Amino acid sequence: MLVITIMARDGQAKHLRQQELIRYLTNNPLLKDEELAALFGVSIQTIRLDRSELQIPELRERMKTALQSRRPVRSLASDELVGELLDIEVGRCGVSMLKITPEMCFRKNLVARGHHLFAQANSLAVAVIDAEVALTGAARVLFKHPVTAGDLVLARATVSSQQGHKTVVRVVSRVKETVILEGTFTVFALSEEDNQ
Amino acid sequence: MLVITIMARDGQAKHLRQQELIRYLTNNPLLKDEELAALFGVSIQTIRLDRSELQIPELRERMKTALQSRRPVRSLASDELVGELLDIEVGRCGVSMLKITPEMCFRKNLVARGHHLFAQANSLAVAVIDAEVALTGAARVLFKHPVTAGDLVLARATVSSQQGHKTVVRVVSRVKETVILEGTFTVFALSEEDNQ
Numbered sequence: 359m360l361v362i363t364i365m366a367r368d369g370q371a372k373h374l375r376q377q378e379l380i381r382y383l384t385n386n387p388l389l390k391d392e393e394l395a396a397l398f399g400v401s402i403q404t405i406r407l408d409r410s411e412l413q414i415p416e417l418r419e420r421m422k423t424a425l426q427s428r429r430p431v432r433s434l435a436s437d438e439l440v441g442e443l444l445d446i447e448v449g450r451c452g453v454s455m456l457k458i459t460p461e462m463c464f465r466k467n468l469v470a471r472g473h474h475l476f477a478q479a480n481s482l483a484v485a486v487i488d489a490e491v492a493l494t495g496a497a498r499v500l501f502k503h504p505v506t507a508g509d510l511v512l513a514r515a516t517v518s519s520q521q522g523h524k525t526v527v528r529v530v531s532r533v534k535e536t537v538i539l540e541g542t543f544t545v546f547a548l549s550e551e552d553n554q
Numbered sequence: 555m556l557v558i559t560i561m562a563r564d565g566q567a568k569h570l571r572q573q574e575l576i577r578y579l580t581n582n583p584l585l586k587d588e589e590l591a592a593l594f595g596v597s598i599q600t601i602r603l604d605r606s607e608l609q610i611p612e613l614r615e616r617m618k619t620a621l622q623s624r625r626p627v628r629s630l631a632s633d634e635l636v637g638e639l640l641d642i643e644v645g646r647c648g649v650s651m652l653k654i655t656p657e658m659c660f661r662k663n664l665v666a667r668g669h670h671l672f673a674q675a676n677s678l679a680v681a682v683i684d685a686e687v688a689l690t691g692a693a694r695v696l697f698k699h700p701v702t703a704g705d706l707v708l709a710r711a712t713v714s715s716q717q718g719h720k721t722v723v724r725v726v727s728r729v730k731e732t733v734i735l736e737g738t739f740t741v742f743a744l745s746e747e748d749n750q
Contacts, residue, residue: 434660469689473636473672473677480668495696496695497695498692498695504689
């Protein structure tokens with residue numbers, strides 16, 4: 359009886375972990391098996407088995423898919439984004455990743471300086487705007503948790519409203535599961551005439 | 555009579571201009587004679603005469619005075635500030651200048667990207683905090699006017715409230731007389747113990 363109970367509990371734990379795994383990878387397609395293993399407190403092998411059962415491809419494949427599904431960004435040149443663009447639906451949402459290097463941090467404590475996190479979020483907010491020229495009019499940012507050198511910051515931008523030239527974009531940045539930044543950017547699209 | 559009227563009017567205009575000149579240079583000690591001449595629509599020679607009458611030293615001297623009156627910044631290493639520190643009273647206020655280079659701008663229209671203006675304002679807000687370690691918790695920024703390559707941005711930070719570890723710093727950045735950014739930064743000072 360004990361063995362069955364443990365098996366049932368194990369089965370339930372596995373089911374819960376796999377549900378979580380799907381949620382994690384939906385939010386953050388770049389999480390490595392090692393990172394997932396550390397998050398769940400299981401072995402890397404277990405994560406690989408989970409992915410195999412769930413038919414979730416490996417990191418390299420997930421990145422390729424994300425890159426292929428990209429539609430062209432109009433408001434920024436490709437090297438003008440701060441961070442690496444992983445996915446974008448212009449006019450709707452986008453995802454970028456920024457690796458925090460020691461140069462981005464205060465030397466005293468290797469905590470990332472706010473303006474780098476702001477730059478990632480703000481440039482992603484601009485990138486999702488469906489216009490040739492887009493300028494940020496206002497920004498409200500909460501730095502929820504310190505980020506340190508070596509961290510991978512995944513920012514996710516979502517258009518939350520649009521009225522005429524004015525678009526409000528909400529950005530949430532995470533390191534693994536921890537929300538480190540929440541921002542609201544009001545971006546104005548300039549028409550071709552405005553810009554002449 | 556006409557000559558006297560014109561002379562009186564000229565005298566009044568000069569008085570008003572000199573009052574404005576004092577105000578401009580108090581707000582922005584880095585304005586060049588050329589820039590002031592353009593602002594008032596008078597010759598550079600007129601500005602020089604005004605300065606001489608008002609005993610306002612030349613730019614180089616004004617910069618030197620600003621730099622000498624500086625008190626040591628604790629929260630940032632000297633090269634960690636974005637922009638050049640012109641004046642600071644730790645715990646109260648500070649002034650910095652950032653020259654906008656083409657690399658800081660969108661290539662399409664040479665308009666400065668918001669995160670550079672944010673970085674100047676945010677790092678100045680951190681610099682005025684009287685603590686070894688200070689981290690930004692929240693920021694609210696309005697980008698009031700586009701800034702272009704070649705512009706000199708003067709940011710002025712003032713501590714507007716302080717409660718325990720939490721300091722609210724208000725930053726206003728200008729290009730000449732135009733306000734281009736208004737920001738409110740909530741900065742948290744970390745005690746030595748917090749940081750260990």
